[in-house]
Amino acid sequence: MSDESVNATDAHLRGIIDEYMGAFEPDPAESVGLRERILQIVREDAVLAPATKLTTERGNPFRMATAEVRGIIREAVDSVPGIRARSVNLTPAGEPEGSAVEVSLTVTMSAGTAFVSAAEDVRRSVAGALIAQVGIPAMRVDVTVEDVFVDEEAADD
Amino acid sequence: MFAEIFRRGGIFAEEAGRFRGTVAYDGDMTRGDDRFDIVTLVVRAREGDIASFEALVDEYERKLLRFAWRALGDRQDAEDVVQDTLVKAWRSLDALAEPAAFGTWIYRMASNRCTDVLRRRTSRPSEASDPEDLGHHVDGAASVERSVEARTALEHFSEILQTLSSEQRVTWVLHQMEGLSYAEVAETLGISEGSVRGRIHRARTAIAEGMEGWV
């Protein structure tokens, strides 16, 4: 078959192809089960996820899912206006090791945010959350801005 | 103590733009009233943030399901492909060097799984999807028994698709139905544009010849 006639048939086929495509339109309600199965497996995986070794003030050692500690830190970062947490890195520190943590983060920042004061707020928010939620002090909080985003809501002002 | 390394937003906009230009999968995700860019979501998910991964699932699950369904013709198989792909993605996010390429990456994984499913199927008539039941689990025996005259062009087209090789079919669906350019298909499948062109050409020829007289 010549390329020409292939192309011509293609055009005629467009209707068939569109009809075929239309037959496969997933109903959102039907795929709820699929989404739930995926997330259930993801949640179950949490048990096997890496843990950070920490120590209570009384000297009792324990392990805590690193993702959970990062989550607490992320929430503290996100609560600062104009800042969104990206990567959270934490290292057990102090004496004994794990009685404190060192945190270094990357964030994205809304254009127009005053960085110096925002970073100060982030540091305070993270340190405060770690003590209040986990019970472990932060020895150090490094903040690195990796990207800038335009705050859609703010842009409408 | 603060370490401030300020990288210009422009560079990242450029990189993000490059990926958006090559493969039109990525955009901003919505999380409640907030929008998180794909890089932030992937980095957070890779560090165990289930909420960020949920946002990625919300964005990609339906598109992937539709693609796999079109490629395989069977809803159950398609769901299995999507589940396996997204779970694998969660477990191997560390392997993704460029978070911005998440869309391409999961489409590649889904495409490979679809190809595997198609290869495993034997070419027995009972495996062919009955066009009347498009979208449901299929017993193709009925279509074989029906007379030729009763078949519609759509049903015939569906049968023609069955005759394509696994690679041709997946490549063709990505291009013709998902709307990807040759370059985007090449990037998704990790093959050369020349290979893409070859597969599409052979697929189109087979379809055109098979549909002769039907359109």
Next chain:
Amino acid sequence: MTEKPRVQKARVEKPRFESGTSRGFDEAAVSARLTESVTGVDGVTGLAPGLRDMIANAAARVMRRTGSEPLRVEVWRTGEDLGVRIDAHLDDSRPVTEIVDELFAVIAVDLQAAVDGPIGEIDIDVHIVSRSR
């Protein structure tokens, strides 16, 4: 002064039994008691499967059934030493370290009460799996 849940080793030699069995250690009973105490601690919302449970549940997951094995605190005895492992889900009602300290205290009390004979070292592995907000 640190509060460590530890009992001094007794000088009396205890009778030797077959390996795997120690007099005065009913694993199931001790585990049940620890489970009740641990889940009763404020802030603990439940236990998570340990590695053993995960393997057992893998088959159920393949068939797309949710595993519903009863979860419990693992405890084992090696000689006079005891080992305890907890995989726990917490809520955010208290700081984590406060809950951990209470877990250690509660486990020490339970072990001393429930285990016959001398107790050597107690190794407690507390693993916080999640914390709901």
